[in-house]
Amino acid sequence: MTQPFQHARVVRATPSSRIAMSLCVIVLVGLVTMPWWASSGNIRWAIELSCYLAIAQMWNLLAGYAGLVSVGQQAFIGVAGYMLFVLAQNFGLNPFVAVILSLIAPAVLAVPTYLLLRRLDGPYFAIGTWVVAEAVRLTTSNIDYLNAGAGLTLRVMTQYSQHEREIAFVLLCALLLVATIGGSYWLLRSRVGLALTAMRDNPIAAASQGVNVGQLRFLIFVAAAVGTGFAGAIYYMAQLRITPAAGFDPFWASMSIFIVMVGGIGAIEGAIVGALIYFFADRLFGEYGSAYLIVLGLLTLIIALYARGGVWGLLKKLGDHPWFPVQRKLVLEDKR
Amino acid sequence: MQWLDAIIQGVLLGGMYAQYALGMALMFGVMRIVNIAHGDVMILLSLIVISLAGVLPLGNIGLIVVIVPIAVLLGWVLQKFILNKVVGADPLPSLIATFGLSIALQNLMLEVWSADTRSLPNSGIASASFEIGGIYLGVLPVLVLMCAVVLTGGLDAVLRYSRFGRGLRAAAADTEAAAMTGVDPKRIYAIATAIAVAILGLAAVFAALRATVSPSDGSAQLIYAFEAVIIGGMGSLWGAFLGAMVLGVAQAIGLRIDPGLGILFGHLVFLAVLATRPEGIMARKK
Numbered sequence: 001m002t003q004p005f006q007h008a009r010v011v012r013a014t015p016s017s018r019i020a021m022s023l024c025v026i027v028l029v030g031l032v033t034m035p036w037w038a039s040s041g042n043i044r045w046a047i048e049l050s051c052y053l054a055i056a057q058m059w060n061l062l063a064g065y066a067g068l069v070s071v072g073q074q075a076f077i078g079v080a081g082y083m084l085f086v087l088a089q090n091f092g093l094n095p096f097v098a099v100i101l102s103l104i105a106p107a108v109l110a111v112p113t114y115l116l117l118r119r120l121d122g123p124y125f126a127i128g129t130w131v132v133a134e135a136v137r138l139t140t141s142n143i144d145y146l147n148a149g150a151g152l153t154l155r156v157m158t159q160y161s162q163h164e165r166e167i168a169f170v171l172l173c174a175l176l177l178v179a180t181i182g183g184s185y186w187l188l189r190s191r192v193g194l195a196l197t198a199m200r201d202n203p204i205a206a207a208s209q210g211v212n213v214g215q216l217r218f219l220i221f222v223a224a225a226v227g228t229g230f231a232g233a234i235y236y237m238a239q240l241r242i243t244p245a246a247g248f249d250p251f252w253a254s255m256s257i258f259i260v261m262v263g264g265i266g267a268i269e270g271a272i273v274g275a276l277i278y279f280f281a282d283r284l285f286g287e288y289g290s291a292y293l294i295v296l297g298l299l300t301l302i303i304a305l306y307a308r309g310g311v312w313g314l315l316k317k318l319g320d321h322p323w324f325p326v327q328r329k330l331v332l333e334d335k336r
Numbered sequence: 337m338q339w340l341d342a343i344i345q346g347v348l349l350g351g352m353y354a355q356y357a358l359g360m361a362l363m364f365g366v367m368r369i370v371n372i373a374h375g376d377v378m379i380l381l382s383l384i385v386i387s388l389a390g391v392l393p394l395g396n397i398g399l400i401v402v403i404v405p406i407a408v409l410l411g412w413v414l415q416k417f418i419l420n421k422v423v424g425a426d427p428l429p430s431l432i433a434t435f436g437l438s439i440a441l442q443n444l445m446l447e448v449w450s451a452d453t454r455s456l457p458n459s460g461i462a463s464a465s466f467e468i469g470g471i472y473l474g475v476l477p478v479l480v481l482m483c484a485v486v487l488t489g490g491l492d493a494v495l496r497y498s499r500f501g502r503g504l505r506a507a508a509a510d511t512e513a514a515a516m517t518g519v520d521p522k523r524i525y526a527i528a529t530a531i532a533v534a535i536l537g538l539a540a541v542f543a544a545l546r547a548t549v550s551p552s553d554g555s556a557q558l559i560y561a562f563e564a565v566i567i568g569g570m571g572s573l574w575g576a577f578l579g580a581m582v583l584g585v586a587q588a589i590g591l592r593i594d595p596g597l598g599i600l601f602g603h604l605v606f607l608a609v610l611a612t613r614p615e616g617i618m619a620r621k622k
Binding site (some may be wrong): 063067069071116117119120121122123124126127128130131132134135138139141142148250254257258261265290291293294296297298299300301302303304305308 | 364368369370372418421422426427428429430431432433435436437438439440441442443444446447555558559562563566570594596597599600603604606607610611614
């Protein structure tokens with residue numbers, strides 16, 4: 001028998017991913033140039049949307065790939081926010097440098113949290129993270145240095161003009177998106193990504209194939225904490241004010257769960273679709289308050305019961321056009 | 337004396353938490369499901385009780401007689417339409433589904449009952465107390481604690497000695513093997529959920545008598561129930577009871593030190609147990 005083909009190569013990009021990648025570059029350029037063409041109201045929206053995208057992507061990495069369902073990510077949002085306020089306000093550090101330094105706080109909190117909670121089974125792990133978040137919130141509200149329950153205000157921001165602040169914010173948001181979405185994409189395409197995908201599908205089988213599930217989960221938990229904290233620091237810097245009730249609000253967890261479940265868990269695209277849906281739904285229906293939240297809750301319930309893949313899962317049924325392809329495709333070519 | 341008083345009040349508070357924790361321990365033990373809406377269901381039942389008391393001239397006993405069947409019905413609906421669809425090895429669907437339900441329930445209650453705190457009209461029992469050796473004990477908290485002891489003991493006996501209990505333990509150990517020997521897991525699940533929610537119905541009346549309730553209180557109750565179950569040791573009813581006592585005492589002592597520290601102390605004791613004895617204080621040695 002002759003060789004049926006002469007040349008084989010691995011293809012990763014698809015036409016849809018090339019379009020998506022170009023769009024990402026355009027969006028990033030658009031975001032960074034916003035202070036020169038957009039109103040400050042729109043910039044505020046862009047900051048908010050960037051934070052949602054990042055927080056949801058991190059939750060997707062946790063729950064969708066590492067099998068770590070957390071309802072306590074607000075702990076990392078709050079500690080990063082508080083660290084930023086303390087560094088900038090009390091220590092007089094440049095706030096835009098302090099944002100980066102404040103990422104130490106979620107990383108430091110994530111290590112003992114994971115080591116304590118890793119012994120808990122799936123659903124108990126989730127409520128365990130919630131307890132940690134509540135404990136951190138209550139501790140914060142009892143520390144006088146942090147102004148207890150009244151919270152902190154970022155007065156140092158007044159030394160910058162609005163234009164300067166906006167430039168810094170859009171750059172930070174671009175960095176946040178590249179770090180969280182780009183980082184997830186890079187991670188999932190790497191060797192670690194193969195292990196993560198295997199773990200998503202079956203942790204026990206993955207372990208038997210030589211994946212160090214425990215270590216990988218630990219790394220993902222810490223990385224997600226840092227990414228979530230980054231978004232939290234930017235969000236509360238834009239708000240100029242943080243209180244324990246807001247920074248550690250369990251609503252952050254509800255929001256992540258809603259975004260990722262509705263968008264589609266276990267896919268980068270899912271979290272993005274979900275964040276866009278949530279952002280615009282919030283703009284359109286947010287004024288209805290509790291009625292709107294009833295619908296959000298029921299929607300999450302229905303998706304968990306009947307359509308686990310979310311909107312992205314439904315879109316995928318129409319045709320497989322990944323924006324961020326993580327699979328490898330072997331193409332066999334006959335060169336004769 | 338002050339600390340002895342704190343411990344006793346903590347044990348009485350623990351009686352309340354034990355009633356929340358019992359249903360959770362039962363449901364998790366059987367189905368490996370944590371119902372995130374556990375606390376919200378309790379608050380819903382409390383609010384229904386309060387509204388019923390406004391229109392029907394029932395005594396407290398009458399209210400219990402009315403609310404427990406409602407609770408059983410609610411448990412059946414919960415089981416039939418939600419939990420049965422998400423029971424499985426993967427904990428994610430059940431978590432997400434009940435999380436969605438929790439948000440929907442909380443906001444539904446907010447729409448119906450508004451954010452006001454409410455309680456059952458005081459019929460005297462809520463403020464009655466007696467004195468033993470210089471320590472004042474509320475009649476109602478003592479009643480709640482006694483009720484919790486009877487419920488735990490009764491449920492434990494049912495699990496140990498009845499046919500249903502054997503089926504339940506078999507289904508918890510290995511669902512498929514139990515099904516082969518003639519146990520119907522779906523029926524077992526339905527009964528377990530009905531019992532768990534019925535206990536919540538009783539707890540709901542006590543909660544409405546003892547303090548105020550508002551639609552957003554459910555999450556805190558869920559966390560207390562959960563902490564009690566973990567502190568005590570998973571899969572043990574008396575463990576959950578003891579865990580509730582530990583939690584209640586921790587909160588009462590924290591509260592005496594500083595009013596802002598009560599709940600935090602409970603969380604810290606929970607985390608300390610997790611760090612030093614993750615299998616829980618009542619778990620059997622392996």
